[in-house]
Amino acid sequence: MRAEDLTAVVITSVADALGLERIRIHPESTLIGDLGAESIDLLDMWFRIHRDSGVEISGDDVAALLRGAIVDDEFGGEAVSEMGLAHLERVLPQFDSDSLTRPLHSDQVLELVTVGNRIDLVHRLAAQERGQGESVEVGAEL
Structure with a gap:
């Protein structure tokens, strides 16, 4: 499947699962906060x-x-550790730990994921399934 077709599949899946028009789905939109997704929607x-x-x-x-490869205890218990925050900044380009006004709790991490992050992950998994390794970098602009 071509990259643009795969991107369209992700955008359509988000729109259809949430009952939204495709025009409302933007790469920078967070699935939970901006678009109102719940765990069943994900x-x-x-x-x-x-x-x-x-x-x-x-x-x-x-x-x-x-x-990543960070074990639960090192990622953070209630609040995400500095190591966990640094990892999130690497894999979620939109995330800036310096902008936090309070500790980020582990159960809030999923709320950071955007449509673009989901597109990136699907592209990476598709490349792995084709035997191309991680040819699409997570967080890369598509």
């Missing part, structure tokens, strides 16, 4: 992406994006 999006593109996504894929 799962619905993954199902739609898999159905329409063949790219299989799991909770482990999302955790690998958000936590």
Whole structure:
């Protein structure tokens, strides 16, 4: 599947899962805060992406994006550690830990994910499935 087609699948999956018009879906929009997604909606999006593109996504894929190889204790218990914040800045280009006015709690990390982050992850997973490794950098502009 071409990159632009894969991007369109992700945008359509977000719009359809949330009952929104595609025109309201922007790469910088956060799925939870800006678009109002709930956990069941996030799962619905993954199902739609898999159905329409063949790219299989799991909770482990999302955790690998958000936590990398950092173990739970090092990422942070209640509040995300400095190591965890630095990792989030690397994988979520829009995230700036210096702009935080209070500690970021571990259960708030998923709220940082944007449509663009989801597009990047799907492109990376598609490249891996094609045997091309991580040819699309997570957070890269598409």
